[in-house]
Amino acid sequence: MIRLDAIAKQHGQQILFLEASATLQRGEKVGLVGPNGAGKSTLFRLITREEQPDEGQVSIDRGVTIGHFSQDVGEMAGRTAVAETMDGAGPVSQVAKELHDLELALADPERADELEALVERFGHVQARFDELGGYALEARAREILAGLGFSPEMMDGDVGALSGGWKMRVALARILLMRPDVMLLDEPSNHLDLESIIWLEEFLKAFQGAILMTSHDREFMNRVVSRIVEIDAGELTSYQGDYDFYERERAIAERHQQAQFDRQQAMLKKELAFIERFKARASHAAQVQSRVKKLDKIEKVEPPKTRKTTVFEFRPAPRSGDDVVKIAGVSKQYGSRKVHDGLDLLVRRGERWCVLGANGAGKSTLLKLVAGAVEPDAGAVAVGASVKMGYFAQHAMELLSPDQTVWDSLQEAFPRASVGSLRSLAGCFGFSGDEIEKRCRVLSGGEKARLVLAHLLYDPPNFLVLDEPTNHLDVGTKEMLVQALAGYQGTMLFVSHDRRFLAALSNRVLELGPEGARAWGGGYSEYVASTGREAPGLRAAAVAR
Structure with missing residues (x-):
């Protein structure tokens, strides 16, 4: 249906594509992956004819209809x-x-x-x-x-x-x-809650047309696509499988290429040592000349293009008392809508509660009540002894000083920290090289989220209250965050729509529903196994994977 033949595209000094080729067949569901700035959005614009390739050709079969969902929504008003x-x-x-x-x-x-x-x-x-x-x-x-x-x-x-x-x-x-015949979907799950993501997953799996999509939700990608196309260094490489398969195959290919590179480097070193040793001896002139010619003809093996992720060693959190927060008989109402009515919950040290509930069930309100951002209409929220709380919410990103750079922001927050540790922190959260000189006003939503999380976790509190911390984060940063929090010794209360994050980090589940709150012993994986559903409000069913 859609063919990209030897396309080249350059934005300023940045080469996005260089003799890149790929196809999208009828009914195929393909995930498009690559580092930020690799050209994923540009590829969509080439297909929709919003941009033209500098070289090569984008061919679309006659009569094929294309629907393009992007993050740039535009103005909407005046209609339902x-x-x-x-x-x-x-x-x-x-x-x-x-x-x-x-x-x-x-x-x-x-x-x-x-x-x-x-x-x-x-x-x-x-x-x-x-x-x-x-x-x-x-x-x-x-x-x-x-x-x-x-x-x-x-x-x-x-x-x-x-x-x-x-x-x-x-x-x-x-x-x-x-x-349409083809859907181009740029981060379709970005602004959805868990229930909506699962509904969209089922919709797209049943869709008869072709799909080309990007997503930072690896589980969503695994459920929907059957092929991955990677953009890297101007090339398009296809992997026949889901995201997990792509990751495994890419790692194997990197190891093979590294081994080839190492073998060639060892051979080159040996040959060059021979040439250097005998180049002045007339008796070895023919052998030296032969080896020089041989080296000239060798096709050099490039080292693999590895994507380095920095793993930051966060400081241990100070110990809190056994009872971290106690919620007793809490009620909260907005206008005529009663969000919580007589809610009780005890969070103890070391517990990691994930809060689940359909849209409007009061998940964020609960976190705000615990953080003291809103007051209950009735009942009490009591924070325990020696509790140092860290609260991440979407509005926290608005508190960044727009004129400060990333580096200024970190230095102001941690004036006694060494330059090395702050650079390591910045790199861990995706700010390397010149990116630390970016002003906060020009940061994307994902970059702001990463910076706020860096502030929060450098000197970690012993009680983390996190409202959708993975929103806008790419897969690599999510993985780093999961690894960092897996070793965190404190207590957590969090809301997330990312199923990997939920499964990896929770050991308790609080389900909010029309009948009130229900606590589940065990984490999100145990909740899914016990209920047969991945989110409240969904019918029980055999859960994929």
Whole structure:
């Protein structure tokens, strides 16, 4: 369906693609991976013709429809979420508009002389609308929006009143409703909660068209795609399998290439030593000359392009008392909506509670109550003795000083720290080289999140309260964070939609639902095994993988 033949593309001094080739076949589901800035978004723009390759060709089969979901949503206002979703449904939405215009024309007395022609046209358009499934369009739009977490009130409210994250969901719903031949999805799970991610997973697995997508959620990628295309150093390399398979195969290929490189280097060293030793002896002139010619003809093996991840040794957290936080009879209400009603919870030292619940169940509110960011309407939240709390929430990123650089920010926070340890910390969270001189105002959401986490974990508290700490983080940074927190000796209370993060770090589960809170002994993996579902509110089913 889509072919990239020997494409080259350069942005300024940066070479993104160099004689790169790949194909996307009908019905294939492909994950696109590569380091930040490798050219993933550029590849999408080449396919949608927003950009042209400097060399080579992007070929798309005649009649193939493409739906592109990107993080750049644009303005949305003045219509309901349902209407905005239906407007992006491709040909059927255009037919729906004409049908609506014809209905207005038929009701207009000033156009009575056109009545016969209007009625005839209305009949043709109505038949076409029915053929395209137009009368089921609104029901399908509502089903998709519900799957992405929208309540009926949100569906029928002005889309302009929604936050950026919810507008992203509307933009995603438009593409899903469109049902194109090819979906280009740039981080489709970024702004979704766990329930919506799992719903989207099932939708995409059942989708009959082709998919090319990026995602920082490795489990999501594993469930949806059956092939990985990697962008690295201008090349496109295909791996026939899911993300885990790609990682294993890439590691094997790196080891093989390293071994080849080492063998060649040893051989070169030996040959060069012989040449150096005997080059002045006439008796060995022929042998020396022969070896020089041999070395000139050898095709040099390049060392593997390894991606180094820094593992930072975090300091041990100070010991707290046995009871870290006690929540007794807590109630919290926003307007007429009761979020918590008589909630009880005791968090003890060393426990790692993950909080699960459907959208609106009060997960973030619970963390805010524990952190003291909001007060309960009734009941009490008591933090135990010797507890030093660290709280990560999305709003924490707004507290970074926009004029400070990354380096200034870390030095101000830790004035007594050595330059070496701060550079190691910065590198661990993805700020290496000149990136530490970036000002906070130009950082992306993911970069801001990484910087705030670096602040939080350099001198770790003994109680971490984390609200979606993995939002916007790439797979490598998530892995580093999981490794760092796996060795953390303190207590944790956290919300996350990343299933690897949940499974790797939790040893207790608090499920928030309409009937109240329920505590589960054991971590997220035990919860899934016990309930047969990966999130509250979902039907019990055989869980994949």
